[in-house]
Amino acid sequence: MPTQKAFLPIIFFFLMAFLFCGDEVQAAPGEKYKRTLENYVVPDVTLVDQNGAKVKLRSLLSSKKVVMIDFIFTTCTTICPVLSAGFSNFQKRIGPDAGNVHLVSISIDPENDTPKKMKAYLQRYKAKPGWDFLTGNSNDIKKVLGALKASTADNKMYHLPLAILHSSSANQWVRIYGLIGTSDLIAEYNKVLGQ
Amino acid sequence: MKFYGTKIKHFTLRGVGLFCLLLAVLCSMAEGNDNLKHFSIAGVSPEKALKFGEHMYREGILPSGVPMEAVVKGDIPVEGTAFSCASCHLRSGLGSFEGLVVTPPTNGVNLFRPLKRFYRDVEVLSAPPLRPAYTDQTLADVIRVGVDPSGRTISETMPRYLLQDEDLSLLVFYLKSLSSQFSPGATSTTLRFATIVSDNVSPEEREAMLSPLENYVLTKNNQTRTYKKPPSNVRMEGWFAATHLELSLSQWVLKGPAETWRSQLEEHYRKEPVFALIGGTIRGDWRPVHDFSEENHIPGLFPITDFPVISENDWYTLYLSKGFYQEGEGAARYLNRIAEAVNDKVIIEIVRDTIEGQALSRGFQETWLETGHQPAVSVNLKKGEALTAKLLEQVLAGKKQYTLVLWDGPEALPALEAIAASAIKPESILLSYSYLDKSIRTLNEGLRDITFITYPFGLSQDKRGYKYDIPLMKKKVSGDAEKILKKTYSLLNILTQALIEMRGNYYRDNFFDVIGMMKDQRDPLYERLSFGPGQRYASKGCYIVQLGKGPNPELIKRSDWVIH
Numbered sequence: 088m089p090t091q092k093a094f095l096p097i098i099f100f101f102l103m104a105f106l107f108c109g110d111e112v113q114a115a116p117g118e119k120y121k122r123t124l125e126n127y128v129v130p131d132v133t134l135v136d137q138n139g140a141k142v143k144l145r146s147l148l149s150s151k152k153v154v155m156i157d158f159i160f161t162t163c164t165t166i167c168p169v170l171s172a173g174f175s176n177f178q179k180r181i182g183p184d185a186g187n188v189h190l191v192s193i194s195i196d197p198e199n200d201t202p203k204k205m206k207a208y209l210q211r212y213k214a215k216p217g218w219d220f221l222t223g224n225s226n227d228i229k230k231v232l233g234a235l236k237a238s239t240a241d242n243k244m245y246h247l248p249l250a251i252l253h254s255s256s257a258n259q260w261v262r263i264y265g266l267i268g269t270s271d272l273i274a275e276y277n278k279v280l281g282q
Numbered sequence: 283m284k285f286y287g288t289k290i291k292h293f294t295l296r297g298v299g300l301f302c303l304l305l306a307v308l309c310s311m312a313e314g315n316d317n318l319k320h321f322s323i324a325g326v327s328p329e330k331a332l333k334f335g336e337h338m339y340r341e342g343i344l345p346s347g348v349p350m351e352a353v354v355k356g357d358i359p360v361e362g363t364a365f366s367c368a369s370c371h372l373r374s375g376l377g378s379f380e381g382l383v384v385t386p387p388t389n390g391v392n393l394f395r396p397l398k399r400f401y402r403d404v405e406v407l408s409a410p411p412l413r414p415a416y417t418d419q420t421l422a423d424v425i426r427v428g429v430d431p432s433g434r435t436i437s438e439t440m441p442r443y444l445l446q447d448e449d450l451s452l453l454v455f456y457l458k459s460l461s462s463q464f465s466p467g468a469t470s471t472t473l474r475f476a477t478i479v480s481d482n483v484s485p486e487e488r489e490a491m492l493s494p495l496e497n498y499v500l501t502k503n504n505q506t507r508t509y510k511k512p513p514s515n516v517r518m519e520g521w522f523a524a525t526h527l528e529l530s531l532s533q534w535v536l537k538g539p540a541e542t543w544r545s546q547l548e549e550h551y552r553k554e555p556v557f558a559l560i561g562g563t564i565r566g567d568w569r570p571v572h573d574f575s576e577e578n579h580i581p582g583l584f585p586i587t588d589f590p591v592i593s594e595n596d597w598y599t600l601y602l603s604k605g606f607y608q609e610g611e612g613a614a615r616y617l618n619r620i621a622e623a624v625n626d627k628v629i630i631e632i633v634r635d636t637i638e639g640q641a642l643s644r645g646f647q648e649t650w651l652e653t654g655h656q657p658a659v660s661v662n663l664k665k666g667e668a669l670t671a672k673l674l675e676q677v678l679a680g681k682k683q684y685t686l687v688l689w690d691g692p693e694a695l696p697a698l699e700a701i702a703a704s705a706i707k708p709e710s711i712l713l714s715y716s717y718l719d720k721s722i723r724t725l726n727e728g729l730r731d732i733t734f735i736t737y738p739f740g741l742s743q744d745k746r747g748y749k750y751d752i753p754l755m756k757k758k759v760s761g762d763a764e765k766i767l768k769k770t771y772s773l774l775n776i777l778t779q780a781l782i783e784m785r786g787n788y789y790r791d792n793f794f795d796v797i798g799m800m801k802d803q804r805d806p807l808y809e810r811l812s813f814g815p816g817q818r819y820a821s822k823g824c825y826i827v828q829l830g831k832g833p834n835p836e837l838i839k840r841s842d843w844v845i846h
Binding site for chain 2: 135139160162163164165166168169171172173175176196197198199201202203211212222223224225226240241242243244245246247248266267268269270
């Protein structure tokens with residue numbers, strides 16, 4: 088029936104928007120991803136990297152390099168392979184400029200993601216120096232996700248495709264919402280680098 | 283004669299006709315048999331083709347041993363090992379949902395039929411299907427170039443795989459068989475389960491597990507029977523499939539020595555193939571049941587055991603925790619955390635030669651090595667052998683400052699007091715709560731400041747802000763039986779969600795795939811249960827605590843639940 092036919096995509100859209108988008112800004116039709124400028128206050132927590140070393144997150148993210156963050160976990164199915172393949176390809180494509188950027192993946196599954204598992208994950212994606220993977224205790228990770236507006240409400244399947252970029256000379260962070268290709272990621276990196 | 287002649291003629295004609303027919307049938311069978319013999323996919327037998335296809339689907343590796351190559355999001359080259367089909371479509375091929383990305387099913391049943399439109403699990407008959415059924419060719423096309431048989435270009439999140447024709451034909455052949463027939467022990471309206479009990483488990487512990495399970499099955503089936511049984515040709519799918527589900531539960535009793543259990547399990551299974559094992563309680567190592575599950579591809583959900591098999595890659599048993607191993611692991615992580623404090627100190631591990639002591643020690647030593655340390659000095663104590671200051675002096679060989687990691691039961695406590703009163707009092711002591719159980723609270727107050735205890739459970743429920751009343755048994759239980767009751771509660775909680783989430787797709791791999799996508803769960807016994815695709819130990823933490831003062835001391839938290 089025509090009414091039911093037209094109604095179906097509308098119901099589906101609202102259901103998806105209500106359940107999974109919260110107040111996240113959506114990409115407009117035709118846009119590959121959504122770009123916004125955000126203010127974040129990085130919490131003063133100590134996380135642990137893939138080598139088991141303690142990392143003070145505030146110091147790490149105050150680096151003079153451009154910092155690019157995403158949120159993944161080692162047994163992730165769908166989004167993380169795309170995000171991590173993206174980081175891997177980004178490192179390959181910018182070549183010698185890799186020294187100007189620090190890629191940081193933050194685990195949203197700190198209970199399972201030990202340094203050993205994170206190291207194996209980075210090896211799988213052929214990570215080069217300059218890409219670190221961080222875990223920590225649950226409360227600290229929750230604080231970080233909350234501060235960077237990447238909370239998952241204890242459900243890993245709700246995590247969103249995000250990349251957050253920052254340069255030390257800028258006050259605000261660039262938030263990329265959506266899965267993007269490498270050319271677009273390099274373009275965004277260059278914009279931030281130029282700030 | 284004429285009559286005879288007629289008869290003979292008829293008989294002859296009829297007989298010749300039948301003979302010719304029989305000959306034709308035999309010939310066609312022979313020809314068919316020849317075809318089966320020569321039936322091959324890309325030049326290999328069907329059995330080998332399935333293995334190659336499975337390897338491509340699960341690990342992203344070609345028959346040649348080289349990783350598959352693909353492109354994702356238009357310009358990101360990826361290797362199949364980092365981006366296998368199973369990583370998104372999951373092992374069962376029933377697909378997944380993560381963030382905003384829906385990965386549709388890619389199992390045979392779904393691929394090779396039209397993709398119908400549904401609204402709240404009701405088929406929309408007034409609209410055409412979203413796409414027609416795939417054929418071998420159109421399936422190959424969508425894998426390669428991302429265009430489905432309706433002409434739609436699918437999301438760029440799906441990689442476009444760069445595959446040769448032969449390799450593609452192997453993958454297509456595998457997908458046809460993937461989750462295409464319900465697993466043994468399943469129909470669209472029934473699931474058969476079994477739970478395993480060894481004959482040396484106490485009646486109280488057996489009842490603490492069996493009683494809730496049997497009541498659960500009874501209650502569920504009573505509910506199911508209030509619904510009208512669907513016609514047998516109707517495939518129950520969607521969220522409401524579970525309302526029409528009837529369960530059965532068998533008790534498989536294992537008798538005699540553990541060495542004979544494996545053959546007993548095979549015999550039980552031969553008599554009644556089940557969909558999955560749930561719960562189960564035995565004395566000793568779960569290894570025989572674990573191996574049986576692994577080799578027969580039968581899921582085992584939350585066996586009630588403190589001695590699970592520790593494996594990074596095994597798939598078919600999902601444990602509540604790593605049991606005693608986890609406490610050893612927690613101790614090593616804690617000592618690593620305070621590594622600067624123990625850096626130049628000696629660590630001595632004393633291990634009682636029991637199944638508990640050995641499991642604790644394995645967890646400790648393996649994790650200690652993993653965190654970059656040299657193996658700790660370890661001493662085995664035979665059953666009945668006393669722990670003495672003299673023994674420790676020999677091990678210390680003149681050193682005075684040390685941390686004592688002691689994996690022993692209640693008999694350790696008087697020995698500890700004697701050691702602490704001697705010239706070689708340790709700087710700190712690590713003990714296992716589970717191994718010492720109630721006796722830990724009798725630890726001499728003079729030792730409590732230097733004693734740290736691995737505690738693998740959630741701390742006081744009152745402090746966590748919520749309580750569990752578990753009305754699963756008529757009579758109150760305590761001690762080990764109470765723990766078993768709580769673990770059975772966790773099992774039934776997860777089982778209920780899984781039965782719904784399977785949405786009528788009763789394939790064994792799907793049972794664990796849907797559990798792998800569950801959110802973190804609060805739990806009456808553990809601090810938290812967490813899940814993830816391929817993760818096989820739901821409780822992953824262990825507190826380090828100290829005892830407070832007095833005859834009934836509280837447990838004081840000295841670490842986070844999970845320590846890195």
